[in-house]
Amino acid sequence: MTQPLTPCQIRVIAGLARGHLAARIGQDLGISPRTVHNHILRxxxxxxxxxxxxxxxxxxxxxxxxxxxxAPEQRAPIFALSARLAQTLDCLARGLSVNGIADELGVGRDTAHEYRRRLYRLLQARTRAHAVALGWQMELLGRARPVPARVGRAAA
Known part of the structure; x- marks a missing residue:
């Protein structure tokens, strides 16, 4: 069973969703990069x-x-991805490495890396987490659920 995320953890995840790294998230939240990493792990x-x-x-x-x-980031709308890029995005959302993506798709490591590179360029993503966030914002991974009343929310 999972436990609810804390408000600070949600703010850190929101920073990841914006494509920021630990140093920038820490600077924005007034905490150290190490504390950001601890929030991510917890x-x-x-x-x-x-x-x-x-x-x-x-x-x-x-x-x-x-x-x-x-708030969604301003991007040109993408209504559909090629099958391989959609699979790559799904693999990223599940936390797979390039080697894991290659195994999952039955392709070589270089091909998986190229799929990821194309996906980043198409979405204008900076990181894996940013690509996943943009995938949700463009409804390529589904529609985000409304926030339950009992949980904290990310600041827009």
Whole structure:
């Protein structure tokens, strides 16, 4: 069973969703980068996530309504991805590495890396977590759930 995320953890995840790294998130929140990493690890534990936590946390937060109030970034709309790019985005949301994506898609590592590079360019994403957030914002990964009344929300 998972535990609810704390308001500070949600703010850190919102920073990840914006494509920021720990130093920038810490600067924005007035905490150290080490504290940012600790919030990420604790949030991942609360959510029952393993592997690469940043993209998984963003996916989890959108699926469970924690980022419902995070304003979408202005981007040209993308209504559909090629099958391979959609699969790559799904793999990123599950926290798979390039090697994991290659195994999942049955392609070589270089091909998986190229799919990820194309996806980043198409979405204008800076990080894995940012690509996942943009995927949710463009409804390529589904529609974000409304925030339950009992949980905190991310600041827009």
């Amino acid at each position: 949030a991942a534990a609360r959510a029952g996530l393993h592997g690469r936590p940043q993209p998984q946390l963003v996916d989890y937060a959108y699926r469970h309504g924690y980022l419902a109030d995070l």
